[in-house]
Amino acid sequence: MTSTPAEAIAAPQRLPRQIPYIIGNEACERFSFYGMRNILVQFLISSVILAYVPLADREGAAKDIFHSFVIGVYFFPLLGGWLSDRFFGKYNTVLWFSLIYCAGHACLALFEDNRNGFFTGLFLIALGSGGIKPLVVSFCGDQFTQANKSLAKIVFDYFYFSINFGSFFASLLMPLFLREYGAAVAFGIPGVLMFIATFIFWLGRKQYVRVPPATHDPHSFLHVAKSALTSTNGAGRPGYWVAAFGGALAIFMLMAWAIGPSWWPKDFGFVITACLALGVLIACGGFGTSMQLERARGLHPDENVDGVRTVLRILIVFALTTPFWSLFDQKASTWVIQGREMVIPHDQWWWPSFLVKEAGQMQALNPALIMLIIPFNNLVLYPALRNMGLEPTALRRMGMGIVFSGIAWIVAGMLQLWIDGGAQVSLAWQSAPYLLLTFGEVLVSATALEFAYSQAPQAMKGVIMAFWYLTSTFGSLWVLLTNAGVRNDTVTAHIATTGLSENAFLMFFFAAFAFVAALGFAWYARRYQMQDNYRAA
Template identity: 65%
Template structure:
């Protein structure tokens, strides 16, 4: 009976959990502690120590610029890591070597606490190392599953996201205290030690992993099919797709030329967005021209990727809002009242950066609550919580969280003394949105990606965060314009409140567009065969 039940489970995709998963989960928990530990104290450290040479009225803007530039780097380098893993070194080797670079970056932060060039170099190494491994660990988890146990993958992806927040929770509580009581060297050194442990744990499981080899050079790859589609010429027909891609290339070149006025990061990222948007649209216009020169499967694979990229693009506003909890929300918390608390006889005052601990603890509670209570209840009343529905709702909730934080700012601007605990509501709304978008998105990205492009498609998922933070830099730069600042003044709102409501509206509009597109998207199953 048990043997028959086991065979039924395997046939239905409910086979046993791979034994190597704990190594990857433990590695992720330590790595996320190291990352969030340094990230969550970055803005307070910049404001209190590294940027003191900047006039006080400009220090907050510069700290936000540095923070979001760093985040842009973290989520840009997955493109490089995914490409190297898929084409040359495989996921395991790429993760291991990028992790060593990551550890070196942490060492620089601890050593160069008062040297701006050395500190920024360390941030660059962390962005390079963290970004390089970011899409690969998720894809590496997916590689450990096949058709016999694919249904276990959703639970593991949730566990994966849960352990990320387990590490983030303790990092958010401890690192601000270490920064205050022991200084930057210790506060940035501890995350470095955790990253070294993460690398060691990952190495220890090397003989147990399923290693999917890099893809051989493929004449039917995404780039090959896209290039053929753009360049293919049919007698008596123009090439409108190529013209559209050319317009994008010209616009990207103009963007790069604006670097002296906009700054390199904004100009470069804008150029990248223009190339991707116009290029992909041009390919979609002429994709059928690649038929006959490439397999039908390859052409449909490209079509699938283009459809996925539209989903990713519509999620970028969520990242604009989510990542500002470690910059804009900390700045707001700095100006709020923090009452003294008592816990088991220990009296303490909550630090502004420690408010970020609310996010991971709520994630750890909401993920099992959603799986055990919310989703079954929705199915019982006839509503299927599909990945796209979850992500669309998450974007909308992030918009509501910024309406809440904007309302708090209005009270502060009116002179009211506001408790830091009023931020609990926006944190709760944003965290629920995060669970619905981010945890779901990891599963969606892996399951929808064609086999040869899983690393790259997950890199595009993370690139969405780069674009989301680009919107933040653009808005922050825009409010420095006299015309824009004059318009804000005419509304009667402070600059901070105006930006909060602007981002809220941005997210809500895109949530509506996402819902419309979701009705046309057809889900596929791209887990590997047993």
């Protein structure tokens, strides 16, 4: 019997054959990244790399290096996204940056006792990892069309599942390898996995759908923004002057860092200053463009002008998630340091003493819980909410994720109060904040992978994904600014008046930071208009 059109439409859709190559590449790459990232702080604290730092200050120095590295990792997506969208395409850009990534891992393994060589490795990993970060997700999305986009929603979840599959084993095993076999082996194994990831990605080269770069697009985001800002077709040029002020302020900040006047904060090094300058540039440029955007109509097609408006609205959503990342990324720094003050319950029958021997291994809880929470949310929680008449939209999920991260840090702060009181606190108690933070991460990060791709206009998917990852750069910037602040005598004196230790005070401070951000996110989400920008078949 011949099938009717309705039956054809209802026929089960098949996953594109090239997807397993992308998923396999991501799982191995995430093992390599988290394998080195999650042992970085404990390695630096006890290594000769920080031999020049007084012993009492090494934990703070290790945190600063770690978050500076994270800033680099999530800054370079801007470069990767731009090169991909304008010149080389996603496939070529991912492949070439992956080779740089491999070279960075080699440097870490070879130069464990050489500061310049080790920091060169960190830079190359930040460049390589950051360069591919906005592209693999959007490259995965390119393999789908309007006809099978329902499968894309599932694949994005399992894409995130594969990330955490690799992260789980890396977080669990690499601290043991560092402890038992030394830094060369512990940093070398992630390098081998990165080479395997690159090879797997290369194997699928003949099957990928490759969306060509928009090499010469006179109606790109930047061209439309430039036309809007420079247009004299209107009363005055308020948007132009706002953008110009932002550019002048960014240059002024960089010059102040370079010259080093007495009034410039001494703890504001290049990383902090450059990030602040970038933030000012994006904020003022975006606001100025929105003020005069309608002047670009007639000079560019309406759909491109509307696309720029959409991107600017997306950037506001992204900005409101940056406090979440300031909390999340500290699980590999602040929480690891807290765990070193806790007691590992080897005397308890239920504790896996044969495997979990270091506080840093608690980070393995994060990816393990994600692999459980994602199917639980999709199969149980979200259907239950829909049955109750509550639709768990992307923006609602992201807003609640920020709230749960704040709750996680309240629990971490309570544990710190317990430690500060002199109690012998079991490391097992860290499971509670990890559970809350991980639930928040699934709601924010896994959702945002789909949100960022679906909202971005076709010609800007690589760049908008780069802007999404840039939220982690600003998340770590808030951490560096806070760390710089607590080195100020006035701030430390104020903390002393609260009766809290510095660590406990900062934990409650970051919790409050998340709650304020969640309120702002909820207010804006109610006004945001969702888009559907999957490509046509």
